[in-house]
Amino acid sequence: MPYTAEAFQNEFLALGATEVNAIVTVTSSGAEGGHRTSGATEIIIVDASGSMQAEGRISAARQAAKAAVDCIDDGVHFAIIAGVSTAQQLYPAPGELAVASAQTRADAIRSIDRLQASGGTAMGAWLLLASQLFGLRPGDIAHAILLTDGDNGERSGYLETVLASIAGQFTCDCRGVGVNWKVSELRKIAEAMLGTVDIVAHPSGLAQAFQEMMTAAMGKTSADVQLKVWTPVNASVRFVKLVEPQVMDLTGKRIEDGPRAGRYPLGSWGAESRDYHLCVDVPAGSAGDEMLAARVSVMEGDDVLVQARIRAVWTEDTALSTRISREVAHYTGQAELAEAIQDGIKAREHGDDVTATLKFGRAAQLAHESGNTATEELLATVVDIEDAATGTVRLRRKVNAEDEMALDTRSTKTVRVGRSQ
Amino acid sequence: MTMTECASCADERAAGAAFCEACGRQLSGEPACPNCGTAGSVGADGYCENCGMLAVRPRDHLEADAGEVAAAVTDRGQRHHRNEDAMWLATRGTDVDVVISDGVSASFDPDVASLTAAETAGALLAQAPDVAAADVAAAIVAAKEAVAALASEGDDPRRQMSNPACTIVVAAVRGADVSIGWVGDSRAYWLPADGPAEQLTEDDSWATHVIKMGADPEVALRDPKAHAITAWLGADAGPVPPRTGEFTVTVPGHLVLCSDGLWNYLPDAGDFADVVRAALRSQGTLIDTARALADLANEAGGADNITVALIPVHPADVKE
Numbered sequence: 001m002p003y004t005a006e007a008f009q010n011e012f013l014a015l016g017a018t019e020v021n022a023i024v025t026v027t028s029s030g031a032e033g034g035h036r037t038s039g040a041t042e043i044i045i046v047d048a049s050g051s052m053q054a055e056g057r058i059s060a061a062r063q064a065a066k067a068a069v070d071c072i073d074d075g076v077h078f079a080i081i082a083g084v085s086t087a088q089q090l091y092p093a094p095g096e097l098a099v100a101s102a103q104t105r106a107d108a109i110r111s112i113d114r115l116q117a118s119g120g121t122a123m124g125a126w127l128l129l130a131s132q133l134f135g136l137r138p139g140d141i142a143h144a145i146l147l148t149d150g151d152n153g154e155r156s157g158y159l160e161t162v163l164a165s166i167a168g169q170f171t172c173d174c175r176g177v178g179v180n181w182k183v184s185e186l187r188k189i190a191e192a193m194l195g196t197v198d199i200v201a202h203p204s205g206l207a208q209a210f211q212e213m214m215t216a217a218m219g220k221t222s223a224d225v226q227l228k229v230w231t232p233v234n235a236s237v238r239f240v241k242l243v244e245p246q247v248m249d250l251t252g253k254r255i256e257d258g259p260r261a262g263r264y265p266l267g268s269w270g271a272e273s274r275d276y277h278l279c280v281d282v283p284a285g286s287a288g289d290e291m292l293a294a295r296v297s298v299m300e301g302d303d304v305l306v307q308a309r310i311r312a313v314w315t316e317d318t319a320l321s322t323r324i325s326r327e328v329a330h331y332t333g334q335a336e337l338a339e340a341i342q343d344g345i346k347a348r349e350h351g352d353d354v355t356a357t358l359k360f361g362r363a364a365q366l367a368h369e370s371g372n373t374a375t376e377e378l379l380a381t382v383v384d385i386e387d388a389a390t391g392t393v394r395l396r397r398k399v400n401a402e403d404e405m406a407l408d409t410r411s412t413k414t415v416r417v418g419r420s421q
Numbered sequence: 422m423t424m425t426e427c428a429s430c431a432d433e434r435a436a437g438a439a440f441c442e443a444c445g446r447q448l449s450g451e452p453a454c455p456n457c458g459t460a461g462s463v464g465a466d467g468y469c470e471n472c473g474m475l476a477v478r479p480r481d482h483l484e485a486d487a488g489e490v491a492a493a494v495t496d497r498g499q500r501h502h503r504n505e506d507a508m509w510l511a512t513r514g515t516d517v518d519v520v521i522s523d524g525v526s527a528s529f530d531p532d533v534a535s536l537t538a539a540e541t542a543g544a545l546l547a548q549a550p551d552v553a554a555a556d557v558a559a560a561i562v563a564a565k566e567a568v569a570a571l572a573s574e575g576d577d578p579r580r581q582m583s584n585p586a587c588t589i590v591v592a593a594v595r596g597a598d599v600s601i602g603w604v605g606d607s608r609a610y611w612l613p614a615d616g617p618a619e620q621l622t623e624d625d626s627w628a629t630h631v632i633k634m635g636a637d638p639e640v641a642l643r644d645p646k647a648h649a650i651t652a653w654l655g656a657d658a659g660p661v662p663p664r665t666g667e668f669t670v671t672v673p674g675h676l677v678l679c680s681d682g683l684w685n686y687l688p689d690a691g692d693f694a695d696v697v698r699a700a701l702r703s704q705g706t707l708i709d710t711a712r713a714l715a716d717l718a719n720e721a722g723g724a725d726n727i728t729v730a731l732i733p734v735h736p737a738d739v740k741e
Contacts, residue, residue, distance in 0.1 A: 012502075232473025233457070282473070288502045289456075290475040292468035309466070313502045 002029045003298055005308040008327035012313050012320035013285075020280045020293040022310040023243070023327035023417075026266075027273040028222070036221050040141040041077040041097060042214070043130045043170075044068055046090075047148040048082045052117035057149055057177055060203030062112050064210040068145060069108045071214035072100040077140065079133050080108060083148070084119030087129035097136055120153040123189065124162040131166040141223040141268045142170035144193075145213050147206070149177045152185055159185070163192040167253075168224075171195045171267045173213045176409075177203055179401040183408045191248060194267035198409050201402040219270035222300055227276065230261040230295040235282040237294070240264050243331040244275035247338045247412040263299065275416070277331050278310060285314040330370060330417035337366040337375065341411035345404060348395070357383075357395055365391030372415045378407040478503070480532065484708060485510040485730075491517045492707035493730035496715045498682055499723030501526070505587075506680050506726040507535035509543030517594040518546040519730045522564075523607050523680040525586040525653055533571060534585035538564040538654055542591055552593035554665035557602035561663035564589055565604070565654040572656035586655030589663075590622060590678050592730075597737040599676060602665035605650045606681050607728075610690060610697075613674035618694030621666060625652035642688075648681065669737075675701070676732040682725035683718045697731075707731045 009022035046065050052058040065080060072078050077097040080090040091111040092098040098108065126146070134142045152159055172193035174186040177200045190197040200209045227250075229237055242248040254262040266274070280293045294310040315321055344359030360383045367376040368388035379385065381403035383393040453460045454469035454476045462470045467477035481497040481504055490512045497504040505524030511517070522538040524531025542560040549556050572584035588605025601609045606624040623629060628647035632638045641647060652661050677697055687693040697714065704710040711729050718727040 232469070233471050235473065285474070287500060288497060290478075290502060292466075292473040292475070295468075309468075315502050316500055 003027070003305040005296065005298055005306040007296070007308040007310050008325060009310060010321075010323045010325040010328070011311040012315050012317070012323065014318065014321040015287060015314055015316060016284050017314070017321070018281055018284050019238070020282055020310060020312045021325070021328045021332075022278050022294075023325070023331055024276045024278060024296050024308050024310070025273060026227075026276065026298055026306070028269050029271055036141060038139050038141060038223050039075075039077065039137060040073075040143070040218075040220070040223075041079075041134055041137045041170075042072055042217060043079050043081060043133055043144040044210075045081045045083055045087075045126050045130060045144060045146045046115065047121060047150070048084050048115055048117050048119070049121045049148075049150060049153075050118050051121075051150050051180065054149075055178065055203055057203045058115065058117040060206045061147060061177070062115055064147070064206035065112050065115070066109045067207040068210040068214045069105050069112070071211055071218060072105065073218050074100050076100045076218070077137055078104075078108070080112065081126055081129055081133075082115055083122065083126040083146075085122050085125075085153070087122070087126045089129065089133075090115060095133075097133060121148060121150050122154050123148065123152045123185075124154045124159040127159075127166060127172070127189070127193075128162050130172075131169050134170045139223060141217075141220050143217040143220070143268065144170055144172040144195075145210065145217075146172055146174045146186075146189065147177060147210075148174075148181055148186070150180050151182055159188070163189065167192045168265055173197075173217075175200050175206075175209055175213075176405070177201075177206060179405060183405055187409070194248070194265060196246065199402060199405045201406070216270075219272075220268040221271070222269040224300065225266045225269045225305070226299045227264045227266055228257060228261055228297040228299045228304075229264065229278065230297075231280055231293065232282065232291065233260060235260075235280055235293065237262070238279040238281055239277070241277045241335060242266075242274060243277045243334055244273075244414045244416050247335050247414060250276075266298075275327075275331060277328070277335070280310065282312055285312065287314055287316050289314050327417050331414070333366050333370050334372070334414040337363055337370070337372065338412045338414075340366065341375070341379070341407060345408050353395055357393060360395070361391035361393045364388045364393050370415060371418075372413075374413060374415075375407075375410065378403070378410055382407050480504040480507075480536075483508070484712070486708040487512040487517075489707065489733070490515055491519065491730065491732045492711045493519065493521075493728070494708070494711040494715045495728040496682075496719065496723075496726070498726050499719055501726055503532055504726045505531045505535055506682065506728040507532070507539040507587075508728050508730065509539040510730060511543060511547050515594075515596070515735075517592075517732045518543055518552075519593075519678055519732060520546075520560075520564075520589065520591050521607050521678050521680055521728050521730060522590075522654075523588045523605065523682075523726065523728070525588070525650070525655070527583070528586040528655065529577070529579040529583040530571065530585045531587060534568045534587040534655065537567050537571060537585075538587050538589050541567040542589060546591070546593050549593075550595075552595055552598075552600050554600045554602065554667040557591050557593055557600045558663045558665050560591055561589055561602050561604060561654075565658065565661060565663075568654040569656040569658070581656075584656040586653045586658065588625075588650065588680070589654055592676055592678055592732065594676065594732055594734055597670045597734065598667065599670065599734060600665065600667040602663045604652050604654055604661050604663050606648065608679055608681075608684050610677045610679075610693060611668075611670075611674060612677055612694045612697055613670075613672045615672070618690050620690040620693075623664070624650075625664075626650050648685075670734045671736050673733070673735045676734055677729065678732075679714075679729040680726060682723075682727035683714060683729050685725065686718055686721045701731075707733070 340363040347355035456474035457472035509520040522535035524535040590607035
């Protein structure tokens, strides 16, 4: 059995308590011994708008796209989209997918040389074309890379409409090059498409970033894994969040599935481990009552891969009910850390230095306490941390735009809870 | 328990009813949830598919009824979320083996510890036709080893960090000969039909220990540590030589074994005997008496799991 699921919680509740929290760790050793259970399709979307001419971005983007093509395994279907005011298929012929081989990879690389920067930015149109191409291979592990350097030029609301119509069809990792793109825009795409978002400040870093994304994508073995959550009558799911390796709220993605159950999409899976935080409101029980607050099933189609149980046991024994679950506490802190950073950045943009200082201070404290040194170091580029333990920070007068964007995009990165006592 | 169908059952079943209107028998195949009453809602894992409550909790209340030979009852009580006591009762004619074990709540999986101890000791005694104190001691040592082994079983690291632990009290009755043994604070009493009762066991508890060393019993028993046990079965227990005793009864009476969920409400042997004798008189049967004693502890608060076993023992010359 390649999948395991384990629930970590303090199941004991004080009398009258109705909130049940648990961290569910889902681990896969890779389906079928690391072999894909279905085919795979990769689409690379490269922004070719006029602004890409600056700082040698377009030539770096060409190198990056070539590096990514080199990473595509034989037999995987793929295509390259050039993003301008409309979406243009760069390789292979429009409306087709290529099957990766030494020959097609060489052809693709030659066609990438034709990529020229001119025109506008229309992310909705690019994603829509990708969705149509993915539609040729239903059931495949479907993954896209989107590279941009600027704001979306489409009329407001169009991107959101597209995302609503294509969500769940493929996963999309987004990268912004330079500092003239909006973190909130790419985050919107990444969240809808269950992908990641990050900044590549300098064009020279693009090739490595593309290689990493493609290597990770090639490691996926299952296309569409879902979390099915059953809860008892009169209970409700307050939230379901991915909390490791990054924070992503999945609550709004629920699709009802039978009585008292709903499914949350998890995207594709390889040999990896992720942690989810579930919070369920249940009716209060009496002393000694034991309730199944949620039955969590990891699903692929109709197959139950593995299950975990979240329990509630009511007790008068306060020594039991006041025990803190280290896992729940840790990830509650990591989610608060991401929120504090994003709130701090917003407050700074609005010129509210008092709120910004408070939020960044809290973030420094949380990052320090939880051993999230990567985030603590990013914070230190935006504020001077005088005392991380107490959360005493001072806003810096001058902050590099790329540092603040890096902090913003990586604010959702979490560290795994230490399991040893 | 078996129930025969009444004449109306078939019609009611055909009409899709969950219960027969005539006899009240449940008609759906699966048992109804005791919490929300939904018929057939209890899933394979024991939880109700409707209200989520754990519906199958066999250890919450168990009874063993051997008619006039012996009876035992174990009950979750009012305050604990599960029953961590376990019992074993086996009879052959008038020969009786009884084991009561009380899981240490502060340890991990104490309910597994107590069940392991009761079953291991009970199974060993069942193989011995003649039982002396040495056999009881051997049964307790085997139980101790089985409970200690639990610490390294299973995947949960908490098993090792806070190994499963429990008490044990054992009695084997062969005709008029009684052998007992214990570790911890589960007790055995001898209640002759007339005359003062005798507590056969001496608690392995902090209070008993300091009183023996000369402390004022009243002060010692008020100490929060009073009920902390000083000997138990478990991986962290070290070598525990079980304490044993054997005697031959010369007057008829009752052997009574119980966990502290009962005797905590009646710590004095005299008071305990008065209550048990009154229950025997008013209830008539052994099983009803055992039930009444568990009820009494529950009415007094049921702060702990409750287990009690009653075995009448007769002198050899009175026996038929």
